[in-house]
Structures are given as C-alpha cells and as structure tokens.
C-alpha cells in the first residue's frame with residue numbers, strides 16, 4: 001500500500017542532498033546562502049550543479065562574478081544554516097548575524113567559511129533556467145576537506161565530521177555509517 005505524495009513535495013523523495021553554504025563575492029560584497037539542491041554534473045572536469053532562485057542575492061553575485069564556493073557545514077552550525085537560508089544578504093550581513101568566520105580561499109575570490117569541514121572552490125562554466133530556478137554549473141578549481149572527515153570518501157565517523165543532509169522544510173539528517181560493497 002503506497003500513499004500518493006503531493007507534487008509540491010514529491011522532490012523530497014529524491015533528496016537528501018548534502019547541504020552547502022554557498023559563499024559569493026562581487027566587488028568586495030560577500031554573502032553566504034544555504035543551498036541544498038546541489039548535485040555532481042560531470043567527472044572530467046569535475047562539475048557541480050546548483051539550483052538557485054533568481055530572487056536571491058546568491059544568484060545575483062554568482063551571475064556577476066562567475067564564481068562561488070560550496071562550503072560543507074555539520075550539525076554544529078545547524079542554526080547558522082537555517083539563518084543563512086531564511087535571511088537574505090540583501091537585508092542583513094549574514095556573517096555578522098551568524099558569527100560564521102571567513103577563511104582565505106585558494107584560487108577564487110569568495111571566502112571560505114572557517115566552521116565548515118570541506119570547501120569546493122568553483123568557476124562558473126554555464127547557467128540555464130529550465131524552470132523557476134537557475135542551474136549554475138561550476139567547475140571545481142580547488143577542493144579541501146578536514147582530515148578525519150574525508151579520505152577518498154566521507155568517513156562518517158562522528159556527527160561533528162559528517163555533512164548535513166536536507167530532508168525538506170526544517171528537517172535534516174546525517175548518514176549513519178559507511179558500508180563497503182564487495
């Protein structure tokens with residue numbers, strides 16, 4: 001017996017993706033935005049796709065600068081993740097509001113977020129709008145992760161070194177364990 005799921009929440013059946021705190025920068029203006037509609041989109045070169053609503057400052061700054069950073073938060077910064085997904089940088093300075101600290105990027109201009117366990121610095125290679133969100137395709141130019149959190153894959157050893165997954169609305173999960181197939 002299966003119950004019909006309303007189309008309005010049907011996409012929650014194919015989440016949970018890893019949550020990203022997307023940092024953006026253009027002419028000295030920086031911002032951070034929570035984005036969970038994110039997926040790998042190419043292996044060589046490595047591409048990441050973000051679905052970003054055109055009303056956001058994130059959208060504006062990616063379009064103008066051609067760069068973004070995907071920062072991977074943990075449960076330790078869950079409140080900040082919600083704040084960065086509820087407020088717009090058009091209205092408030094989310095770094096000041098949340099206490100998220102900036103760290104130096106390696107190859108792009110948008111800053112890294114110190115409290116995150118991994119960072120993918122990306123250069124925009126394409127953008128298209130199939131529906132009400134824009135798909136930004138970024139090529140990974142530099143990536144780094146905490147040792148002890150990631151070695152060839154996420155290690156999933158404890159909650160403070162696991163990425164967050166967004167289930168929909170204000171629900172999140174973390175993966176229980178890593179399982180090796182034969």
Ligand SMILES: Cc1cc2nc3c(=O)[nH]c(=O)nc-3n(C[C@H](O)[C@H](O)[C@H](O)COP(=O)(O)O)c2cc1C
Nearest residue numbers: 033034035036037052053056057058085087088089
């Ligand atoms: C958990 C979570 C996930 C979100 N995922 C997305 C997303 O994938 N794409 C998007 O456009 N907005 C997403 N949002 C909403 C934006 O983060 C929100 O509109 C934000 O206020 C935009 O900020 P900005 O204007 O500073 O860029 C999400 C919000 C939350 C709380």
